[in-house]
Amino acid sequence: MYTLFQQDNAPCHKAEMVQEWFDEHNNQFEVLTPPPNSPDLNPIQCLWDVLDKQVRSMEASPRNLQDLKDLLLTPWCQIPQHTFRDLVESMP
Known part of the structure; x- marks a missing residue:
């Protein structure tokens, strides 16, 4: 592939x-x-912002690497699919 x-x-x-x-x-x-x-040419930059806001709003702080992974994975999976699609479609 x-x-x-x-x-x-x-x-x-x-x-x-x-x-x-x-x-x-x-x-x-x-x-x-x-x-x-050129973050405007890179849709992932906008997704980091969405993820950052979600993580900062959480009360729990990670105690180790696994906690950090778990803390990031949950909000990442909760980003609506249309958010990804809209960001990609916004690229020139």
Whole structure:
């Protein structure tokens, strides 16, 4: 299966380790790199905002990595599907 993968130009995405991983899997992905500082071209940025607001409204704080995963997974799964669709359709 061949997949398009979109990322921004954040330094963590340009790390040597990340580039090596994509090089090793180049037959599976085509990496699309938008211009720097373009969150408006990346729908995931808006989803992080939705997730952040939901997580901040919770009373529980994570005590360990598993707690953090559980804390993030629940609100992520509760984001309505139309939110994803609307964000993708808003891209030029």
